[in-house]
Amino acid sequence: MNGPRLSGENLGPAATHGWRARWFHIIFHHERGPSRRFDLMLMVAIIASVIVVILDSVSGLHARWGRIFYAIEWGFTLLFTAEYLARLAVVKHPLRYARSFYGVIDLLSILPTYLSLLLPGSQALLVVRILRILRIFRVLKLMEYTEAGGMLIDALYRARRKIAVFLLAVLTLVVIFGAAMYVIEGPENGFTSIPVSMYWAIVTMATVGFGDITPLTPLGQLVTSLLILIGYGMIAVPTGIYTAELAAGLRQRRKVACPGCGLAEHEADALRCRCCGAELLAP
Amino acid sequence: MNGPRLSGENLGPAATHGWRARWFHIIFHHERGPSRRFDLMLMVAIIASVIVVILDSVSGLHARWGRIFYAIEWGFTLLFTAEYLARLAVVKHPLRYARSFYGVIDLLSILPTYLSLLLPGSQALLVVRILRILRIFRVLKLMEYTEAGGMLIDALYRARRKIAVFLLAVLTLVVIFGAAMYVIEGPENGFTSIPVSMYWAIVTMATVGFGDITPLTPLGQLVTSLLILIGYGMIAVPTGIYTAELAAGLRQRRKVACPGCGLAEHEADALRCRCCGAELLAP
Amino acid sequence: MNGPRLSGENLGPAATHGWRARWFHIIFHHERGPSRRFDLMLMVAIIASVIVVILDSVSGLHARWGRIFYAIEWGFTLLFTAEYLARLAVVKHPLRYARSFYGVIDLLSILPTYLSLLLPGSQALLVVRILRILRIFRVLKLMEYTEAGGMLIDALYRARRKIAVFLLAVLTLVVIFGAAMYVIEGPENGFTSIPVSMYWAIVTMATVGFGDITPLTPLGQLVTSLLILIGYGMIAVPTGIYTAELAAGLRQRRKVACPGCGLAEHEADALRCRCCGAELLAP
């Protein structure tokens, strides 16, 4: 996995010995014993707190258990506050952590509860806590899922330019068809402005088709049919790009260093190095 | 086909001789003469009983032929009861069968009719009988479709970790976009709670787009467009994963080193090396 | 292209000499001079007659040009009648042609106009004429599109068993989810019967999502989410099957007969026959 990662916390420990070094290991590492257990507990706490936020949004449940949810929310807020302070305490550069991607999310996920003491209602912002769920991908490193995920992300990374060109083509089509439908159908048929038409063009081209806005004139329906056929065909492009890259990644190149020149990868059935011709060792 | 199978009935026969051994063969084996015929008849009976349940749910047909359907239902129930008792009688460990996946379904598919004598209306539960249709896949072993199905399931099995990572990514996006749309659009636009928003996010991201809930604010439409583009692109991921695995499965190259020149991979049906012509060893 | 074709008119000519043999060539062959011109003219006539049927169905156009459309219709009917009679006249076994797939369509496409003299209104059946459009695929043989089409159909043919297993799995899921949603949502939410629920399940699983029927209960929305995720993932299966087969077809095997044993296809870089080891000729 040589692709880019979500900006990690490449933050050194505050100390090499003592409790700060030990806790740095527990909090920021993911591999063994206590740090593994810490990660799993954190994961459970994050998912539980997210579930509480989700359930609290259901008006029926809020009416009945709103007070209990409120208490649990405070419990998780205090817990995450303690965790946040601990993270600040054990890293070498607390500010660098505080400004990192995960550092900002960690802070944002506890602020709303405190703010709600001053500004009633700001509690709704607690949904930000949901972003903490992204930490799951980080904790996945614990498990054997790294390789699978790595392969998926590698293929995505190798295909990034093709995907960018594809997205540019999609956006160009969206602008052109959005403007065309705005002129053809007009505000009286629901295409109230070009941005709304562009929203409709995305919904249509990606074969979602909500049906909140639909063409009513024959010409509009003709143009829509054209857009749909293009969208139906274009779905082949990201799929093709991604599949081809993934297949290229799966095609087993043998990782065997050439004893002559050191070239590290050869075709599965290669007997000799394709660079210097030296005989390769048996696998 | 080395992947996992639906937990089979690896249950020995109750006896090695006599009618129980013979009937064990007929009921639990699928290959030859009488057991093949038994399976086909069972299949016909299951599909016929499912069709009766389906037709009986149509109010027009129920009004006219409800009594006949009721009679047929009892007929199938008695038939399946006899089959269930026969299965219990001929296996070595009746309890193990009764608690197996298919054993539970077999029981559940006959219970509702008997229950309806005590509790009128519980007959609606008969739709459970539909699950018996899963036996079709088991009976497929009869036919030449095993290899095709096995290849599909093998590829699925090899890709299971990548699929799990993909589903986790989808669910994370669903939670984040669901919460965001709940905050942006709010209950007045149909996003009545985070769970409902999450349902909407799944409907949108998978390009289903019922249109029962749609964004009405400009910001909501922008976020929706983003979600749709992500979903439109992400459909490439399961497709890519599955295609790459399937293609790897189809490319049947035999890993056998040529004794002459050592070339390591040859076509599945090669007898001689395609490079030097030396005879290849039997696999 | 070794796959199966649409049942052709493998009908011998009625005579080996004279006008019948010549017209047999013109009508039933597709390759050269006059038979090629005949096919192109027939194609134009079929498409023109289909366009007239389509335009005549638009009430506005029917009101204005209905009489003209009616006249053109009779013109095409007489033309196609003459063609039909000519076909009958020049083949060896007229009955065999009359009962062939294209023979029946040819007859059905002229009958409605005559019938409309006796039964007013039966003219609507003229849309059957649209099926004549299938002849286009036959005429494609004229053009260089044969190879492209042949490759697509070959891959489809090789994948037919996998596709059958896939369709069986889809139908099983449709029955199970259809029945489940009928029980969960019930007639009051639009799921009026199991067949209607099955229709909804197909619409949902294939990510069409009309929105004419939508789940309203929380449990129904949960089950729907599950069905959608399955459908979103399952779209990978036909794509994967087809892509893998097509890729296998594209992977250039060299068509060179082995001088030793005659095996006709070898890997692109094969020097010696993989069967007998004889040296292959340079490409």
Add this chain to the structure above:
Amino acid sequence: MNGPRLSGENLGPAATHGWRARWFHIIFHHERGPSRRFDLMLMVAIIASVIVVILDSVSGLHARWGRIFYAIEWGFTLLFTAEYLARLAVVKHPLRYARSFYGVIDLLSILPTYLSLLLPGSQALLVVRILRILRIFRVLKLMEYTEAGGMLIDALYRARRKIAVFLLAVLTLVVIFGAAMYVIEGPENGFTSIPVSMYWAIVTMATVGFGDITPLTPLGQLVTSLLILIGYGMIAVPTGIYTAELAAGLRQRRKVACPGCGLAEHEADALRCRCCGAELLAP
């Protein structure tokens, strides 16, 4: 990239020396210093003018800033007019440029503003300016995205015949199913004419499913289910075609026979045969 390109402006300069030659370089070339800067500025101007057209279509913004948008529009029109005249001045054959694809778009994108002085309201035609956005793809040549885009277009080009056959099959199905649904459902259920039914068939088959027209009769729902299953399966065809071509493009094997053992295909960067180690000839 040997596929066809959007018809370029292969127009020689008007002069080999002097300001016209210099400006020809700046305007029509894309590679270095000033011509690169000119392209980037043009791109920014095009995107800005498109954004103004888009924003001006929103009635709320038009009411508030309509006059400012009008002024900016005139600014861009004058700018693009100057650019258009400059292009005419520096090319050898001004007429050939004026009639080229981009030449026509360049003219159409400035005309509406002038027309609006004579015919009030013709300003809405300014959306044509959006087509200038296509120039982006031309400017992409500046960046390293050429290769990625080239590969995507190459695969599309190689697959063009298969795509044509596929589109023909889709259109045939659309005509047949459209006509069938018109007969089955009829105008009273929204299928008011065969063209409308064909629009519905495209919307359904491509899994868009607006829901503006839906089948209401049982037979119509059955036929719809069939159409959906066909469409769900057929999405595999363009994807399969495109993926297979793209994968074939990615697999860069060099066709060079080894002088030692004759093995015919080697990896793109191989210097020596992977079987016998003999040095390969330069390509």
